[in-house]
Amino acid sequence: MDKFDKFKKKEKFVEEKSYPGIADPIMRPVLTEKINKAADDFQTLAKTNHATDKDYQDKIKIGLDRFADIYINIDTEDRERICFYFEELMDIVGLESSGGHLNNFMYGFDSNEK
Structure with a gap:
C-alpha cells in the first residue's frame, strides 16, 4: 500500500x-x-x-475513460x-497486460485484436 501512496505523492x-x-x-493538476x-x-x-487481472483491466478502462x-x-x-x-500502477500489482486498453487510448485500437 505504501507504493500507491508514494505514487500518488510523486x-x-x-x-x-x-x-x-x-x-x-x-x-x-487536472491530469494528475x-x-x-x-x-x-x-x-x-x-x-x-x-x-483478478480482469478487475484491474476494468479499472484501467474506467481510469482512461476519465480523460x-x-x-x-x-x-x-x-x-x-x-x-x-x-x-507503473500495473507494475505495482504485477499486472502483465492492460487488456488492450492502453493501445486503445493511444491509437484508437487494440493491436492485439485480429
Whole structure:
C-alpha cells in the first residue's frame, strides 16, 4: 500500500530525461487528479486481496475513460505519459497486460485484436 501512496505523492507530468514535461501546464493538476483517482481504484482493489487481472483491466478502462472529456486537448507525448503512469500502477500489482486498453487510448485500437 505504501507504493500507491508514494505514487500518488510523486509530482507528475514534469520534465524528465525522456519526457519534456506537460505541453500545457494548466492541465497538470487536472491530469494528475485523474491519474491519482486511477491509483485509488487500484489501491481499493489491491486491499481486497482477491482482485483478478480482469478487475484491474476494468479499472484501467474506467481510469482512461476519465480523460475522454479532455482527450483532444492532450498531445501525444502527454498521452504516452498517461500510459506510462498506468504501466507503473500495473507494475505495482504485477499486472502483465492492460487488456488492450492502453493501445486503445493511444491509437484508437487494440493491436492485439485480429
